Amino acid sequence: xxxxxxxxxxxxxAHVIMWIVLxxxxxxxxxxxxxxxxxxxxxxxxxxxxxxxxIGAHGFTLENFPKAMEKMNFLTVxxxxxxxxxxxxxxxxxxxxxxxxxxxxxxxxKLCTLMFSLMIASMVIPFQVLMVPLVxxxxxxxxxxxxxxxxxxxxxxxxxxxxxxxxIKTNIPLELEEAATIDGCNRWQTYWRVVFPLLKPTIAxxxxxxxxxxxxxxxxxxxxxxxxxxxxIPIATQAFYGxxxxxxGLIMAALLLAMLPILVLYVFLQKYIVEGVTSGAVKG
Amino acid sequence: MKxxxxxxxxxxxxxxxxxxxxxxxxVVMVPFVYGLYLTFTSxxxxxxxKPFVGFDNFVQAFTDGDYWLALGRTAIYSVFAVxxxxxxxxxxxxxxxxxxxxxNFFRAGFFVPNLIGGIVLGYVWKFVFNRAFVAIFSATSxxxxxxxxxxxxxxxxxxxxxxxxxxxxxxxxxxVSKDVREAAKIDGCTSSQAMRNVTIPLMRSSFxxxxxxxxxxxxxxxxxxxxxxNGEPYNSSVMAAMHVYNQAFTYxxxxxGQAEAVILFLVCAIVGVTQVLIGKRGEVEA
Numbered sequence: 001x002x003x004x005x006x007x008x009x010x011x012x013x014a015h016v017i018m019w020i021v022l023x024x025x026x027x028x029x030x031x032x033x034x035x036x037x038x039x040x041x042x043x044x045x046x047x048x049x050x051x052x053x054x055i056g057a058h059g060f061t062l063e064n065f066p067k068a069m070e071k072m073n074f075l076t077v078x079x080x081x082x083x084x085x086x087x088x089x090x091x092x093x094x095x096x097x098x099x100x101x102x103x104x105x106x107x108x109x110k111l112c113t114l115m116f117s118l119m120i121a122s123m124v125i126p127f128q129v130l131m132v133p134l135v136x137x138x139x140x141x142x143x144x145x146x147x148x149x150x151x152x153x154x155x156x157x158x159x160x161x162x163x164x165x166x167x168i169k170t171n172i173p174l175e176l177e178e179a180a181t182i183d184g185c186n187r188w189q190t191y192w193r194v195v196f197p198l199l200k201p202t203i204a205x206x207x208x209x210x211x212x213x214x215x216x217x218x219x220x221x222x223x224x225x226x227x228x229x230x231x232x233i234p235i236a237t238q239a240f241y242g243x244x245x246x247x248x249g250l251i252m253a254a255l256l257l258a259m260l261p262i263l264v265l266y267v268f269l270q271k272y273i274v275e276g277v278t279s280g281a282v283k284g
Numbered sequence: 285m286k287x288x289x290x291x292x293x294x295x296x297x298x299x300x301x302x303x304x305x306x307x308x309x310x311v312v313m314v315p316f317v318y319g320l321y322l323t324f325t326s327x328x329x330x331x332x333x334k335p336f337v338g339f340d341n342f343v344q345a346f347t348d349g350d351y352w353l354a355l356g357r358t359a360i361y362s363v364f365a366v367x368x369x370x371x372x373x374x375x376x377x378x379x380x381x382x383x384x385x386x387x388n389f390f391r392a393g394f395f396v397p398n399l400i401g402g403i404v405l406g407y408v409w410k411f412v413f414n415r416a417f418v419a420i421f422s423a424t425s426x427x428x429x430x431x432x433x434x435x436x437x438x439x440x441x442x443x444x445x446x447x448x449x450x451x452x453x454x455x456x457x458x459x460v461s462k463d464v465r466e467a468a469k470i471d472g473c474t475s476s477q478a479m480r481n482v483t484i485p486l487m488r489s490s491f492x493x494x495x496x497x498x499x500x501x502x503x504x505x506x507x508x509x510x511x512x513x514n515g516e517p518y519n520s521s522v523m524a525a526m527h528v529y530n531q532a533f534t535y536x537x538x539x540x541g542q543a544e545a546v547i548l549f550l551v552c553a554i555v556g557v558t559q560v561l562i563g564k565r566g567e568v569e570a
Contacts, residue, residue, distance in 0.1 A: 015384055018382055025376065030396065033408070039411075051419050095303045098300040098301065099305070125312065126500070126504045126552060128529075133322055136318070150310075216401030217401070234404065248415070259404055262400065263396070274392060277395070278454070282455050
């Protein structure tokens with residue numbers, strides 16, 4: 001055997017070992033999810049006697065799902081989450097990309113540089129510092145989806161402006177806008193017809209990061225939404241757990257229901273989500 | 285003419301940046317400043333008057349033993365969690381950038397915990413710790429003991445964030461060009477030497493960023509804390525953010541709670557910024 005063959009062989013063995021290690025780690029990572037899926041089809045008693053069994057002694061059951069869906073008010077809650085997440089995400093994209101545009105194109109105007117620095121600095125403020133004054137100032141407009149949506153946008157606008165700022169500065173040549181102006185576009189038209197469509201990759205990144213954050217947000221909605229009819233998935237899960245913590249079969253179904261929408265989405269959009277999160281994290 | 289230009293500019297600003305500016309101020313800047321004012325009052329959350337008490341809240345915060353216990357606990361938790369998150373994330377990133385079959389699948393898989401909110405994750409793990417592990421090891425639940433609860437919190441946080449940090453480290457690995465590593469090998473480096481002396485120093489910015497992100501997240505951990513342990517047993521796993529929440533919203537000491545939140549923010553900001561400054565100082569380029 002030549003040296004090269006030996007090296008190739010060593011490499012192959014190393015790869016096999018690494019593959020096995022990865023697989024083992026992967027199983028550890030998804031173990032909790034597997035466990036939930038295993039137990040969701042068992043009766044309460046079977047889960048208590050043996051949470052690890054593949055099939056419970058009383059056999060396969062689907063009864064946990066409809067019960068949990070009904071008690072959690074799943075369809076309403078899911079609709080709330082969907083509405084709040086989509087509105088907040090679209091608004092965040094529109095509001096912050098426009099703002100970034102003005103800031104970039106007036107780079108030497110004091111007002112813009114000041115706003116931009118203020119926004120960058122504000123990114124270090126944790127939500128815990130803002131929650132008490134928020135409740136104090138906006139105590140009268142709680143229990144409203146619109147308030148929550150606007151607050152979501154307000155919290156993410158600085159980060160989003162920062163990302164759009166970088167993207168417009170490096171990717172959109174000024175000549176393009178000048179050409180649009182010569183062709184008779186005003187600023188508004190130039191922005192929506194020329195600049196905005198070119199921002200697609202950043203729009204995807206900002207959209208994905210924020211949509212995930214909104215969907216999973218617990219603390220802010222829990223402070224704002226006190227009516228059951230307005231609950232989002234995380235709050236409903238928490239309330240449900242508090243009420244039915246002994247009925248473990250129902251809990252399993254509720255947890256699976258809470259995870260399912262985003263997991264299904266991930267199966268289809270996995271590539272975009274991973275790319276979006278990576279570019280968002282690396283730029284931020 | 286000049287006047288016209290300025291008014292045109294302002295008009296443009298309001299048109300494009302007006303909504304963003306208003307929302308940003310309404311939700312971040314006004315509450316932030318107002319929050320600083322609240323720390324000097326003893327507001328109970330209901331009454332219209334907010335009696336001015338000067339520095340009383342800060343004095344009270346400094347003598348609030350539970351708060352400092354929670355803060356110390358948070359520091360210990362953060363140290364373990366940050367180190368482990370980054371070690372695990374770096375190892376995962378290394379393994380999924382070796383050109384192994386199905387590495388994209390693994391990358392996607394390790395990221396899954398990040399998709400799901402802390403509340404749901406906490407309950408899923410509570411089930412695992414309270415039922416499954418009890419059945420496997422036939423022991424009492426880890427969550428029932430003080431050290432055990434802490435261990436569980438750290439473990440869940442590592443599991444939750446490792447996949448996310450892995451993505452940043454993967455981007456870091458990709459940014460170190462193959463040429464540099466090959467050059468090191470030709471100069472006689474072994475793989476591990478090339479890793480230690482070439483790749484890792486060039487990835488310094490990834491480390492700075494991941495450590496910053498994990499510190500700032502760990503310091504204000506709340507969701508998982510609430511759903512996994514809820515401060516149990518005997519309030520021994522109450523982290524700083526939960527203490528602040530309880531102080532303000534459960535015990536209705538809004539001023540004191542806000543003062544404690546501001547202290548938490550300062551601690552978090554000082555640690556984070558120091559880390560970034562130290563990290564940036566030693567950055568090198570290829």
